[in-house]
Amino acid sequence: MSGVLTIQILINGITIADSLKLYSIQTHSNASGIAQAQITFVLDVASGSSAIPPEADAWIFGDQLDIRAGYDSRDETIFKGILESKTFISESAEGSRLEIFCQDNNYEPIANNKTFEFKFGENVFSSRLTLENEGGFSGVVSTQGNSILVPGMEVNLQNFGKDYDGERTISTVNHHINSGDWLSEIDLS
Structure with a gap:
């Protein structure tokens, strides 16, 4: 695999706004457990404005999340689940971040012959x-x-x-x- 890394994050089927600055994505899945994902956004908080952007503020527990990644816009789903928690972090040295934690209680390994x-x-x-x-x-x-x-x-x-x-x-x-x-x-x- 080579090319330019492309990422899509969808919440309830809608791609999140480009204004949210993605910092990192971590996913974990295993054959006998619950798949989990953590997405971290860097927040660009202007003086006098709300710390959480309106589009992220609207996300609620139970929202459906789909993380897709690939190369040269040929993205495949690497995680599907529901939003479990949102954490706002503000540190003077590192700025502000929003961490989204998701999990899929219905995870089943994909059977394939590859x-x-x-x-x-x-x-x-x-x-x-x-x-x-x-x-x-x-x-x-x-x-x-x-x-x-x-x-x-x-x-x-x-x-x-x-x-x-x-x-x-x-x-x-x-x-x-x-x-x-x-x-x-x-x-x-």
Whole structure:
């Protein structure tokens, strides 16, 4: 995957205003739990105005949220859920921020027959793999952001060495979007 990172955040099916300055997105999903997302906006608060922009002030608990990310405007959903909380933070050194926390109580892994290949030296940013007594391994692999990676999906590791090459199942996916960069981190079991 390459190209220009594009992001869409929809609340109740409506794309949020460009006037809100996105700082970061963190998502977490696993095969046996509740998917969660945290979105942070930097607020440009002018003297004498409301700290929270009107469009963000209108968001209420239970609103439907859809986070889409991709490259060159080919965005795919990386999280769908409901708004659970909003936190306003104001610090003199760092300015003001609005953090939105969302979760999806109905998360189900997407069943697919695709296998994603991780090749050491090609599409792996970092890895930490632990060889276990039974000859298997588990660990964490980070790669360029990719919406195809979902819990329950099979991945094939190559060029890591005979102890670590082979197929594993994704147990957890974390997407980190910050400063125009998208990193996908997966836990393998």
